[in-house]
Amino acid sequence: MPPTLAETESDGEEDRVETRNFDISMRMGTRYVAVAILFTVNLLNYMDRYTIAGVLQQVQAFYKIGNTEAGYLQAIFIVGYMLFSPVFGVLGDRFNRKYLMVGGIFFWSCITLASSFVPSESFWLLVLLRGLVGVGEASYSTIAPTIISDMFTQSQRSMALMAFYFAIPVGAGLGYIVGAEVAKAAHHWYWALRVTPGLGVICCLLILFVLKEPPRGMAEHATLTHSTGLRSILTDLNSLVRNKSFMLNTFGFVCVAFVTGALALFAPSFVYDGYKALDLHPGSATISLDFGFVTCGAGVIGILCGGALAYVVKKKHAGGDALVCALGLSSSSIFLFFAIFSLTYTVYVTWIFIFVGMTLVCMNWSLSADILLYTVVPTRRSTAEAFMNFVGHLLGDAGSPYLLGFLSDHLKAEYKLTSFVSMQYSLYTCCVVAMLGGCLYIICSFYIPSDRAKADAIAHGAEEERVSSQLTNNYEGLPEADDAPLL
Template identity: 50%
Template sequence: MSGSDTAPFLSQADDTDDGPAPGTPGLPGSMGNPKSEDPAVPDQEGLQRITGLSSGHSALIVAVLCYINLLNYMDRFTVAGVLPDIEQFFDIGDGSSGLIQTVFISSYMVLAPVFGYLGDRYNRKYLMCGGIAFWSLVTLGSSFIPRERFWLLLLTRGLVGVGEASYSTIAPTLIADLFVADQRSRMLSVFYFAIPVGSGLGYIAGSKVKDVAGDWHWALRVTPGLGVLAVVLLFLVVQEPPRGAVERHSDSPPLNPTSWWADLRALARNPSFILSSLGFTAVAFVTGSLALWAPAFLLRSRVVLGETPPCLPGDSCSSSDSLIFGLITCLTGVLGVGLGVEISRRLRRTNPRADPLVCAAGLLGSAPFLFLALACARGSIVATYIFIFIGETLLSMNWAIVADILLYVVIPTRRSTAEAFQIVLSHLLGDAGSPYLIGSISDRLRRDWPPSFLSEFRALQFSLMLCAFVGALGGAAFLGTAIFIESDRRQAQLHVQGLLPETGPTDDRIVVPQRGRSTRVPVSSVLI
């Protein structure tokens, strides 16, 4: 049992003074070069001494985190899988349907900075346990709302954001404190496989459970039971490693948290972090729009082509598109995440800017294929699926790489805050508003056209074309990231090694001469 697990609830998890003694075998700095500007990567033995966990236990922790990540995204997109039924049940239009996702993302976005602050300072394991337990209860409650209480569905979906915020801001930082270098990239790729796979399973579970039970409410009752298992696994398996220990020399000074405002100022001066977050915002905008509206768009396309009967009031909306789109999302996610990580890993050998360039290529490449998918929907549903497959594969190349960029351009004691800031930015300008925006544009276009199934299809088709334009803007942001990535990464490495101490207005200290050299001392120690 590690020391972090015996600490009081919500106490500081890491004893930052604890660490291996200088000269520990397997660790950088053991050969008398503690100030090397390019620190060596610890071997397996060294990592085990630093974290106090075996390689097998560390991999098991990642597996548990991956399971919970999959579960979170599965729950998020179960609603999209039964969206036509929800519209029929509550008698709502496209704009109100978009609010379901918008309210959830808005709550998630607001709560992320809170958990980011807590995650940089307190026991991450217990924060996640509490958040996921609350999320499971609220998700179960949302399945019992009567048809005249649509506002209550919006409220419960907003409260679900507590669980997601408590988890997504913290879990990647645990992985960062267990692994380094290429091994960290591989573990992050495994972790982020869960996003597209969980999203796809959400569509599949939503549509199939509804078909089996004959009631869409049962689709929302699958994930709460799995959430209870997630809390048990978190409590029994996960142990907390010391923050940043795997990245600093054994004999370098420990990293201590700075104030929240100091963290925000440092992140605002980090151009690689800001630009990569803007690029990821474009990814969130596109994926958020497609996640909610793609199955409904494909259903309307089939109705226009005469392949499927229309979804009439009082009837269950029967369509295989949620299942097919879910399978495509799973496959393209696994393929895209793995492809992105592998291409980036190989290119890094010759180009240190490989990560942002691969992200830019993925976004810029996905834009024309998503446009073609929308343009071809009235002529051939098969061509639409092919272009969606290619576009989503390219789009998925970003997930693990963006997370890796954040972890190596931000120092360990700011990573949860950085994760939270990236979540706020990407959701505020991305998928918090994109589903509602797409639905509102669709409703506005339909008002100018005569009522028909063709009008419903065309309105949603034209509104979704906005995604291709936003994707191109995101690609440009990643190209900007490539300009600064080398210097920002190097600065973070020097800071972790204790070679670049924090200076400037974030430190409540002043410089005074002492024995022929300048020394920083607290303001309170100087008499004026």
Template identity: 45%
Template sequence: MADRDPENPVSDEKNEDINKDLELFTGISHRRSIIIVMILVYINLINYMDRYTIAGVLPVIANDFRIKDSDSGLVQTVFICSYMVFAPVCGYLGDRYNRKYIMGGGIAFWSVITLSSSFITKELITRGLVGVGEASYSTIAPTLIADLFLHDERSRMLSFFYLATPVGCGLGYIAGSKVTSAAGEDWHWALRVTPGLGVVAVLLLFFVVQEPPRGAAEGRIRRKPLTNSSWTSDIKSLLKNPSFVLSTFGSTAVAFIAGALSLWAPTLLMRARRVLYKDNPCQIAICSTDDSLIFGVITCVTGIVGVIAGVEISKCCRRKNPRSDALVCGFSLLCAQPFLYVSLVIAKKSLISTYVLIFIGETLLSMNWAIVADILLYVVIPTRRGTAAVLQIVVSHILGDAGSPYVIGVISDLISKGTPDSDLLRFNSLGSALIICAFVGVIGGGFFLATSFYVEKDQKKAESDSQDEDEEV
């Protein structure tokens, strides 16, 4: 049943009618659709948990391999690059073939590689292969949700789906640090947590998830399925879509910041602890797992609060302003930057104040995750959504989180070059390098605000183009 609004019973009846129509169009009951979303959320959760397990134990890995910050940043960069390379292939296949089989195969591959990487010393090579599995899933899952729900309920389901991103990240930090600590600083054990969960995900995909017809949620059931245009035509059309292009650059700024903070924030906090408690020196890589634990909890909570707040604020504002999605993304990203900037400046003076500022900044940063995905889905016709998702992912990774961890590491090394090594120097160099994120965030906020000038027009155009295709059939 759809959520009931006691102040608007007419809306409730309309939602019930929509759900009944969707069941006829898709052949999938509303209850089964919700179950499918829950399975997709579970898979998204363990994917991000696996991705950020390494970040929670990065100091141990750096100490084990005796590498500098720039080399540490490559661990995440290699993963993102492989993900970025295979995402277009998966998006192309996802627009044309059975999506649950593509996702299932990718997750099975990811689980095997993750488990294998825990027994292999060449971590960079295996982390690159893990990206193949995530590419098969993250590019396709939102399009599956789009074919099961409409309007506000689609936004809610997407927000539920993207809640798994911060929760998974937080669990990755926690599991990575705690398992490594329990295993006597052996970080390989941290990589053996998620493969078993991946096997469960594959079984759920094959035996529970049903594949809805593409475009079914829009009521476009016809005597023959939606026709696909050529890949080059899809790309040309997307590049002429201002809302898609501008929101993609906005999400790229978010990816840059998120990629840098997700890898380096736990390490920065650990270095800040060494500076603050220098009178009680520590001889191991991770003096305390508290920082990864606290940062993990903060990531979980701020993600949940931010995603829900972003969707609900945008939904309320949309009744008066159809451009609210882009405006919420822009203002939330701009407002996040002062808090993140100040948190970097005062980290060596007060960890408590730093955690509070990070909490506020990450909450604001998380507000646009689900909204950006929703914008993409309603300004792009159903047969191009997979390709659009892939193009957005590729751009946001190339210019965003594929390079930001490495760039931050390189800048940190340059700042500390030629200076006697110390805990204070390592903290100052990394903190100074991370300040670049604040400036990137301001640019990204500008792109989202620019999106607001086009989003209403592009949404109507997408609806019109889809309707024209219906009439041609």
């Protein structure tokens, strides 16, 4: 039998009491510890993801594969990540998020360790295992940002997300660095894959025994704190598809994922080939190390600059986050073009262009996540993260490594080009996609005010249909977002 009105009101009051009590218990710095733990796991996540790229040439030599097959390693990882993101997104809106994350982290740690024992004649087993690593990582990436969202609101949330997303470039850079240096010290590339599994187990223990999971919508004092169950999945998806800000932000993320996925896998080997074309021979490990430091520095500066610039722009335009994303992504296409082009003549100028281009791309990470969180109601955020990950990776970095690898091999065979020139032509594709992403974020900025107002109203108990009709009348009667400091 469906619950009576009295039962529904009683449940709602219990939820409000639980949320208020939990909020009070987290005022003494607990939430900052939670962000630190989630940052650490995200750092490990991206270290693991880019370790293969740091030793790619050794992997290619070990398995005797070309760029097309090498592209499979990144593509299959993203496919596994992409396909299981919706599963964990739906579960994350309905069940205990700590246990879901722990299960996923432990699974990916075990699979990463197993993949370091694949013999040279079993390349396709390595491909399969990399796909399973993506399955494990999907459990974490779709859920962790929603926990941060439930602990902070408004400017505090933006700062917490900036801290969380520092892990992407820093982790990616460490993946290159640790992968190259460990492989060099141990005299074999597969030792690079044996670093993160032990750290993953430590992260599982931290989540289980230290992290406190907040009620959904706690920071916003939301009255809508529980999903309506598995049968509400179609309702959630229908609402997300009709959310213009969310959909445009998602397709902008597709372009970011396309560019970063292609560059992450092929940029170090492309730069190495450029060195050889100029009769310079620093060694592939040195290139990976340099690329790792560039990635770390560009990421930290990019995220900081993106957050600071968005803070200023939002004072004049409610869609400031999207406008800064547009500026960063479209500007990066210019610097990436000159980075790819200039390597024919000089390596020193190329490194400058790579650094600036990657800095501009990294301006998007925390801002794009923040747009999702404040334009979607609390009980749909894990599903929204999963949807964004699925679409973003399906159309972005699930295909871009394979596409560029295939295009490079085709140009090399068809026109008798060198590996360097064929990859150079292929990488120009990233510049076009980055410019397209900038245009999508500009359009997104115009829809953010209304979609954010709608999400705030629904989170505080308004009916979705009534809110939609009120939005056509200049948002009369809609509650304002709560911007009071929580600490």
